[in-house]
Amino acid sequence: AQSVTQLDSQVPVFEEAPVELRCNYSSSVSVYLFWYVQYPNQGLQLLLKYLSGSTLVKGINGFEAEFNKSQTSFHLRKPSVHISDTAEYFCAVSWYTNDYKLSFGAGTTVTVRA
Amino acid sequence: DVKVTQSSRYLVKRTGEKVFLECVQDMDHENMFWYRQDPGLGLRLIYFSYDVKMKEKGDIPEGYSVSREKKERFSLILESASTNQTSMYLCASSLLSNGYGYTFGSGTRLTVV
Numbered sequence: 001a002q003s004v005t006q007l008d009s010q011v012p013v014f015e016e017a018p019v020e021l022r023c024n025y026s027s028s029v030s031v032y033l034f035w036y037v038q039y040p041n042q043g044l045q046l047l048l049k050y051l052s053g054s055t056l057v058k059g060i061n062g063f064e065a066e067f068n069k070s071q072t073s074f075h076l077r078k079p080s081v082h083i084s085d086t087a088e089y090f091c092a093v094s095w096y097t098n099d100y101k102l103s104f105g106a107g108t109t110v111t112v113r114a
Numbered sequence: 115d116v117k118v119t120q121s122s123r124y125l126v127k128r129t130g131e132k133v134f135l136e137c138v139q140d141m142d143h144e145n146m147f148w149y150r151q152d153p154g155l156g157l158r159l160i161y162f163s164y165d166v167k168m169k170e171k172g173d174i175p176e177g178y179s180v181s182r183e184k185k186e187r188f189s190l191i192l193e194s195a196s197t198n199q200t201s202m203y204l205c206a207s208s209l210l211s212n213g214y215g216y217t218f219g220s221g222t223r224l225t226v227v
Contacts, residue, residue, distance in 0.1 A: 041220040090156060104156040
């Protein structure tokens with residue numbers, strides 16, 4: 001069965017420092033890749049997606065992610081975080097072999113401190 | 115913008131009650147989904163529907179059922195609520211069945227006492 005692994009459950013970071021959230025998945029065959037953000041007491045909002053083409057994907061709010069097929073990874077990065085980036089971040093993958101239903105990682109809570 | 119509206123933000127129910135969670139989308143999307151969100155487990159798919167009156171089991175369907183009588187409405191039913199169904203429930207819809215373009219509702223936090 002396909003799986004999505006987010007390697008860090010909690011990431012504390014200081015304001016204006018860079019952050020990287022790691023995501024690995026079980027198979028690269030016909031995948032679409034996503035990062036979602038959930039701010040406190042809200043639903044999920046799409047940050048960025050990889051469907052095809054360039055392996056470096058830019059999203060909203062200064063986030064970017066890189067698709068690495070050989071390492072089956074899709075890590076999320078931001079060069080300089082703000083207090084407002086405090087949220088929970090979810091990596092999600094859809095596979096052709098699973099009718100493209102979204103499967104989610106366990107989530108990474110990012111806490112930005114001044 | 116597509117809106118996905120979940121009828122209740124917070125809900126408290128007693129063990130054994132029948133519980134209905136309602137979800138309505140306003141953009142004529144074919145596909146609708148119910149997930150539950152638990153700390154450390156992420157989002158897990160309960161049921162989904164690709165068309166009216168059509169339903170498919172997700173990864174954790176036990177203890178749940180669904181109803182889709184109209185295209186815009188997808189209901190999640192807990193036939194006999196139990197304390198282990200205390201969770202955040204998220205509804206989503208999408209136009210295409212290709213994994214992207216999901217729009218999520220704000221969630222219903224259900225507590226079963």
